[in-house]
Amino acid sequence: xxxxxxxxxxxxxxxxxxxxxxxxxxxxxxxxxxxxxxxxxxxxxxxxxxxxxxxxxxxxxxxxxxxxxxxxxxxxxxxxxxxxxxxxxxxxxxxxxxxxxxxxxxxxxxxxx
Amino acid sequence: xxxxxxxxxxxxxxxxxxxxxxxxxxxxxxxxxxxxxxxxxxxxxxxxxxxxxxxxxxxxxxxxxxxxxxxxxxxxxxxxxxxxxxxxxxxxxxxxxxxxxxxxxxxxxxxxxxxxxxxxxxxxxxxxxxxxxxxxxxxxxxxxxxxxxxxxxxxxxxxxxxxxxxxxxxxxxxxxxxxxxxxxxxxxxxxxxxxxxxxxxxxxxxxxxxxxxxxxxxxxxxxxxxxxxxxxxxxxxxxxxxxxxxxxxxxxxxxxxxxxxxxxxxxxxxxxxxxxxxxxxxxxxxxxxxxxxxxxxxxxxxxxxxxxxxxxx
Numbered sequence: 549x550x551x552x553x554x555x556x557x558x559x560x561x562x563x564x565x566x567x568x569x570x571x572x573x574x575x576x577x578x579x580x581x582x583x584x585x586x587x588x589x590x591x592x593x594x595x596x597x598x599x600x601x602x603x604x605x606x607x608x609x610x611x612x613x614x615x616x617x618x619x620x621x622x623x624x625x626x627x628x629x630x631x632x633x634x635x636x637x638x639x640x641x642x643x644x645x646x647x648x649x650x651x652x653x654x655x656x657x658x659x660x661x
Numbered sequence: 662x663x664x665x666x667x668x669x670x671x672x673x674x675x676x677x678x679x680x681x682x683x684x685x686x687x688x689x690x691x692x693x694x695x696x697x698x699x700x701x702x703x704x705x706x707x708x709x710x711x712x713x714x715x716x717x718x719x720x721x722x723x724x725x726x727x728x729x730x731x732x733x734x735x736x737x738x739x740x741x742x743x744x745x746x747x748x749x750x751x752x753x754x755x756x757x758x759x760x761x762x763x764x765x766x767x768x769x770x771x772x773x774x775x776x777x778x779x780x781x782x783x784x785x786x787x788x789x790x791x792x793x794x795x796x797x798x799x800x801x802x803x804x805x806x807x808x809x810x811x812x813x814x815x816x817x818x819x820x821x822x823x824x825x826x827x828x829x830x831x832x833x834x835x836x837x838x839x840x841x842x843x844x845x846x847x848x849x850x851x852x853x854x855x856x857x858x859x860x861x862x863x864x865x866x867x868x869x870x871x872x873x874x875x876x877x878x879x880x881x882x883x884x885x886x887x888x889x890x891x892x893x894x895x896x897x898x899x900x901x902x903x904x905x906x907x908x909x910x911x912x913x914x915x916x917x918x919x920x921x922x923x924x925x926x927x928x929x930x931x932x933x934x935x936x937x938x939x940x941x942x943x944x945x946x947x948x949x950x951x952x953x954x955x956x957x958x959x960x961x962x963x964x965x966x967x968x969x970x971x972x973x974x
Binding site for chain 1: 665775966967
């Protein structure tokens, strides 16, 4: 096993961690964070899988590298949008959770703040 | 077959450990700090994969800018009524098992050797000399897949429009709700006075060197955005209202010049986004300079968030 494969396997594990966090954590901010972890794992897997073709005197294949750079920037734009939505949700309802249970009603919450 | 070095194993252990901790910790603040460290470690992994351009982008945008956005969100959400109920134990076990299955599937794909490996790298290297660029990644970004790069800038602006449109009607065109920690003679003020000259030189260097070596418009633009945000957070410069014409001009100047050169290519070089022979490098450098400004302003405004205050006259 070489170093690239090792990084590829850790990318696969990161996808697993991110997916688990995305599914189980009820807080939207933590979901966004987990989604970013998932995304970076996908980039790592993609980079390693496509790098196997690296040839012609290059350390890596420039085409997938350029695609990963584009992907990182687009992921950031989506994250900024998602965080703005969460903060707006907070402004409107005073809550920062997507959980379905009604233990804390929105009306009483707003009164306290 | 090379032997995996102790450094790589240590790096992977750290990445996985800190990555898992951002999911497992209870406090959102600790998770975000973990995420920033994770981004920096991941960029070292990209260097180990000899993808230095990706490493720079990951460190600057994946770790730094995303981390800053999330820290701002944590600070605002601290007062919110959170809901600490987590999923029940059987649900968590089921989720963990299914996620492990996904990871195992990916791992199998990585470990199974492919029959034929498709690659465009030899073609990239063959034709790179015509563009006058020395960095193959910049060649892919600005010559072969220029449409991707153009649309990506448009995505940044669309995301910014999306963020702005979340503002209530009453403060439209107002000042973004960036937290300003104006405290005279603090360390923050000192750093905000000390770092920007250095940062601006680094940004110009990164933008210029991107044609030959790892670097480029994104990385330079991110450094510019970071310097701008530092000065605004320290209270040395006011956060500008989003209705300012110069702000909007800077936002669109990069994509507009890129698009104009692309359209001129239809006449001069017979294809959209093609460069006339001999003029490829100067045109690409001009596009990169304009894009660096636009990316810097767009990233800074994305981090600053939607407008929250009306402009004071």
